[in-house]
Amino acid sequence: MDEIRALQKMVDECGRIVFFGGAGVSTESGIPDFRSVDGLYHQQYAYPPEEMLSHTMYEKKTEAFFEFYRAKLLYPQARPNAAHKKLAQLEQKGKLLAVVTQNIDGLHQAAGSRNVYELHGSVLRNRCVRCGREYGIDFLLNSTGIPHCGCGGIVKPDVVLYEEGLDQNILRGAVQAISAADMLIIAGTSLAVYPASGLIHYFSGKYLVVINKTATAMDQKADLHICGRVGEVLSQVEA
Template identity: 35%
Template sequence: MENKLIETCTSLIKNAKNIVVLTGAGISTESGIKDFRSRSGVYQLAPEYILSLDYFYRNPREFYQFAFENLYHPDAVPNVGHKILEKWEKDGKVSHIITQNIDGLHQKAGNKNVIEFHGTIKTATCLHCGKSYSTEEMENRLETIDEFYICYHCDTSDKRERFIKPDVVLFGDTGKWFTVEGFDAILHMIDVADCVLVLGTSLKVTPFSTFPQYRRKGIPLIIINIGETPYDTERNTYVIQESIGKTLTLLDQKLGI
């Protein structure tokens, strides 16, 4: 790891008082959770379309079985990267974490200001009445009820209207933050940030990938990610292609906070 680059990033973080962090699957791989697009990722096990709204409607049982096996990790624990972000938030450095991850590890680590842009795998909701179910409850329903994915708390003539959908944003889907108000809130956070820190995402999936471009002119962008991103060669951008845990540990030690 280049010493000069580390020193520069340490200085940028030290002087910052309002860091917005964007995280992707790469921060959770160090907790044993598979990413999506690497050679050992989830998409090597099954086609991407399985995580689509259309597939969910056509094959709800198969969708849930895939999700339970590949997306739900109740025993996963936060790694050192998550814990350092919690420390930086507590110290007043990090103002918000905007994550693509659905695993809830940022909250498990103790972070308070977390936006789960792609939702959460911890709960599911009836598309008709809005009744919420825990994922543990959905696992139990799968084992005991034939049409476990249909809500019986309400009633309609069309069962599909009562499908219980995991609270994750699928392809062809929209989520809580996919609204004018949601986008405006996020873009405001980035606009007032004095540093944007990207961890473990290739920044290739829209609209999440567009967020760094909304930072103010001259505001530094620090990217810690094993692979390349579309922003790597931009001005005021500092790229470290190393382990997130290892890099954040080194930065935290040099910060001395």
């Protein structure tokens, strides 16, 4: 409880909080973490997950790419958990500047957050590579083989694949938010994915907080380190 009191005190003192989150934020919504013991990196496939979700796989073995993508990245039944909801409340109270997320599930917006920087895109958006027509997640879920638009083009998920660069506009927005923050909460991420995790070095504010079940590279530099589940911790904070 001392950790929660310390976190509450920091939240009370700050008015420009930025939340930087990873897969651990969504595990409490039933979406597996790639790098956890039960995650995709510990399951057996013909190719490792980073190869299955690469631009090369999309280009060279397109049908296999979509089979894997549908089976392992789409969780339409997932709903926002306590972490997503608390962050939306903090934003509504005017205390949270932005959410910077490595997740692609859209749960922050579903909970009510408005200023969200999705570093790796979103499974909720899909676009024809030929005509640009946009499609929702249901189109991908209900398709088989390689999904095609009415014009004949492939409908590609708006997700950053391995070997692809991050959206520069989203990167700039995330950097500006982190640079302006007086408090940065890093949660549910091992900070192992670059260049996304490098964004935290733009923070120069008052309080750095890390909430994660396992060790991260920023634990020693944090003003407060809480080992635990993100939703369980944030649910105890008053907005």
